Amino acid sequence: MTRDPHWSDWRWQMRHRVHDEATLREYVTPTDDELAAIEATRDIFRWNITPYYASLMDPDDPDCPVRRQVVPRMSEMAPDIVGVVDPLDEVGHSPVKNLIHNYRDRVAFCVTAECAIYCRYCLRKRMVGDADFMMRKDELGEALDYLAAHPEIRDVLLTGGDPLVFNEANLSWLLERLRAIPHIEVIRLGSRLPVTLPYRITDDLCNLLRAHHPVWLNTHFNHPKELTPEAAAACAKLAEAGVPVGNQTVLMRGINDDLATMKALVEGLVAMRVWPYYLYQAQLIGGTAHFRTSIETGMALMRGLRGHTSGFAVPSYVLDTPFGKVPLTMDYVRGRAGDHVVLESTRGDLWAEPNPLGDETPPLILPEVDLPPGIATLPTGAPTFVPVAEGYTETA
Numbered sequence: 001m002t003r004d005p006h007w008s009d010w011r012w013q014m015r016h017r018v019h020d021e022a023t024l025r026e027y028v029t030p031t032d033d034e035l036a037a038i039e040a041t042r043d044i045f046r047w048n049i050t051p052y053y054a055s056l057m058d059p060d061d062p063d064c065p066v067r068r069q070v071v072p073r074m075s076e077m078a079p080d081i082v083g084v085v086d087p088l089d090e091v092g093h094s095p096v097k098n099l100i101h102n103y104r105d106r107v108a109f110c111v112t113a114e115c116a117i118y119c120r121y122c123l124r125k126r127m128v129g130d131a132d133f134m135m136r137k138d139e140l141g142e143a144l145d146y147l148a149a150h151p152e153i154r155d156v157l158l159t160g161g162d163p164l165v166f167n168e169a170n171l172s173w174l175l176e177r178l179r180a181i182p183h184i185e186v187i188r189l190g191s192r193l194p195v196t197l198p199y200r201i202t203d204d205l206c207n208l209l210r211a212h213h214p215v216w217l218n219t220h221f222n223h224p225k226e227l228t229p230e231a232a233a234a235c236a237k238l239a240e241a242g243v244p245v246g247n248q249t250v251l252m253r254g255i256n257d258d259l260a261t262m263k264a265l266v267e268g269l270v271a272m273r274v275w276p277y278y279l280y281q282a283q284l285i286g287g288t289a290h291f292r293t294s295i296e297t298g299m300a301l302m303r304g305l306r307g308h309t310s311g312f313a314v315p316s317y318v319l320d321t322p323f324g325k326v327p328l329t330m331d332y333v334r335g336r337a338g339d340h341v342v343l344e345s346t347r348g349d350l351w352a353e354p355n356p357l358g359d360e361t362p363p364l365i366l367p368e369v370d371l372p373p374g375i376a377t378l379p380t381g382a383p384t385f386v387p388v389a390e391g392y393t394e395t396a
């Protein structure tokens, strides 16, 4: 395929994202399942792929780990064990629109609902790609007022959506206002663009970030195929601008839940000066069952990494819950109670994560425990989908 002369212009990439069958055919031979899923999910979750990320997909293998992350599958429509759209109760923790204040001293500020691509397993399916969750300037201002009025907040994560879809002028406006709040020590960016649109990491952007230090950035590589020379160059630019880059991987069945893949990923990240920060257990979002794997599989992967590669290449394996992140180590994992894994959060709360084994043979056996009566958990057996806008209303 001949590349457009503007290929490495990030704005060109945004304007030419893949979101129809004809354009998809320029990159892959779609399966009947993929074509059916593109239609079936149209009103449920937006579909977009940057030409750069599309070019990493295997044209002939629908199980390609890049392709599976971004091309819809009919599995998204399968009945699921959960019907929630907001498993972390982010809406309940939002005192103003799109500002999640769950931890005392830090917040996640969803400054936009737009992303360059829409990952099929996204935690924020309920809002990303949905115009209702875009932030007008006055709404950003309300959130900034909240931050200014809360001196206990020292760390602000700009997320979304993806904050780096903002142009420099808008980002500069936002960073300047954040830096005018004296108690905000650290600004973090949560962005997948180093992975999905590395051309976004321009000299202008790096100069802007450099002017507002300390700025950290966490990105989201899931598979070694994503560790391209373009992505490495983007991460190097950030490092050279003094922005520490961390990575948050989501553990996904058939994508990265085997030791060879995970080891290649974390070692490749370290070679790119990116710190493998978290390995997340996939969240329980309706329509993502085909991505989920057992907690025991994740714990066994961690055993395979710890002591077998550089210590700083070993991420923390965690599950996010409405009570905050729980490290998935035996210190916090009490055991298995049938289809649930019983956990204790760092705050001392008990949480039962629905996590059926199915026909899987776990590589590590958890002790059997009883499900304590009244333990907090998510409802199971509910319908698969709640349309995005309706989901917000329902959980608000």
Ligand code: SF4
Binding pocket: 114, 115, 116, 117, 118, 119, 121, 122, 123, 124, 128, 160, 161, 162, 192
């Ligand atoms: S880039 Fe992040 S926020 Fe956007 S769809 Fe992917 S996982 Fe979700």
